[in-house]
Amino acid sequence: MDIDQVIDKSRRLEDLLRQHYHAKGTDFTQLVHSCDNRFPDDIVNKLNKIATIRQQIMMTDTSMSASNDYQHFIDLCAECEQELMPRSSRLVWGVAVVLLGGITLAALGFYLYHWQHITL
Template identity: 45%
Template sequence: MSDIELVVSRSRRLEALLKSQFHAEGKGLHQLINSVEERLPHDIIKKLRYIATIRNKVVHEEHYTLDDPEAFKQAARECEKELTPNSGRIIWGVAIALVILLTGAALVFYYNNWHAIKLD
């Protein structure tokens, strides 16, 4: 994956999160951040600004190369995690735990009662 592809895809994902979860308005990532700045955690604002600056450099400066792609990916992951609503993660966790619990209970039930089940 090229620098441009990596940076633009991550930036677009963050833009979509800002628009859908925070109802941000604007054209670019900087404008979106400005429109909802008061509702965002301060440490995430710094990381979002870093990502927006890198995105602008990669897209607009002809010979710019991403110095540390891993640092960029880490910042993008942290921002995505922070901007993603917790309720979705909690609901998925509960749903998975419930499926595992019910499957385990069914296995225990059938293991204990298999001899008594008549298949006619």
């Protein structure tokens, strides 16, 4: 595993923490600790493990030699990324907005058509 891949994978997690959970900090560990009360303990432990692995690789300036370590790091990143991703997608929100707008326009059209027949 190359150092660039470690940085890329952890950067993606950092971006998710900043964008969706409003995490504050300069490094990965600070970001995790600033919003760790929002996550279950197992996710926080996985994020801390990723931070530890990243820090070890950056300090030693070597690549991960064992394929078992590489696969473990990849699995941890994938699990955390899946957990940190927001549940609703843009498609769901788009459908909700279109339905709400359609119902509002239908009600508006109904009242405009029948307005002259309404007596108070």
